[in-house]
Amino acid sequence: MRAIRVNATGGPEVLSIEDIPTPEPSEGQVLIDVEYAGVGFVDTLFRDGTFPLAVPFTPGIEVSGRVRSIGAGVAGFEPGDPVAAVLNDFGRGAVAGGYAESALASADLVIPLNSSIDSAIAAGSMVNGATAWIALHRLAGLTETDTVVVLGASGGIGSAAAHLALAAGATVIAVVGSVERGEELRAAGAKVALRAQLEQDLASIAPEGITVVIDPVGGVARQVAIDALAPLGRLVMVGTASGNDVQLSTDLIWHRSLQVSGISLGGIAHLHPSLVRQGALSALEVLANRPVIARLDQAAHVHAALATGRAPVKTVLSVTGP
């Protein structure tokens, strides 16, 4: 089968397309013929070795497609069934594998797709949708009275979080790098704040303070958002796209009556697969924007764009297309 491989970690140029053997599903696994494979910023971190995976490997932690075959002990799926799956199941030894004609998934991280669900949206919503839903509804305990600041809202996970919070009836402040990158969310009902003037924008948009922060970015924006949290505010860290971690005083957490939490989907997938499925399915009921579709052999271009911080909201690779 055709697959994108990383034989040695490095820049986008290390992504090469190769013919490799099609894997066989082991016990508890489903082999999926991939239609679309989602691409996310985290894939660039696996590719460059920031998050180490043993080489060689095939990147890609979310797919949609059809069941090709099932391993021993798997019930509820038949060959040909339309499905989507989360593949970042590192606790069970999975090694990504999405940018390929066929990909292995643990059966409990596979969700059936009905005919009304767009397969490209499904592939692009698995990881971001599940993570954002868990961050908002499980960790932040979101209600419609909340004022939610979403950092990195022009990107994959931030956009998913902003749309899910809007759908839940919350007030959403989408933080973006430029006015243009906030247009879609403004039209969807969010208020938009600019990352470069975040402190001033938050003070004028929400002078009473904010109650929830969903943060995939880190750095200065994380610090500003923490400072703007009202007592009993909840901060959920989901990533650090800026590359800049922030030191946080534990005393400050109780002095200011804050709740601080985080989620790594790949770290909990093997422990809480039903929660991951619940998050992904719930997100699929809300997320309706079709991602940009690139060809499998354009994976390196998509990775290069993600490194600039100016990539489209979400891109998926069409594996069966031309």
Ligand SMILES: NC(=O)c1ccc[n+]([C@@H]2O[C@H](COP(=O)([O-])OP(=O)(O)OC[C@H]3O[C@@H](n4cnc5c(N)ncnc54)[C@H](OP(=O)(O)O)[C@@H]3O)[C@@H](O)[C@H]2O)c1
């Ligand atoms: N916790 C989990 O399980 C989980 C799941 C998925 C992703 N993540 C993490 O979440 C983060 C975002 O992933 P993503 O796929 O949403 O990325 P993305 O699509 O590239 O979006 C990131 C956004 O952050 C903003 N940004 C600010 N500073 C940046 C910088 N120096 N470099 C790049 N972007 C910057 C950009 O928006 P503006 O320029 O408009 O500000 C960009 O749109 C990553 O750290 C990823 O590892 C974690």
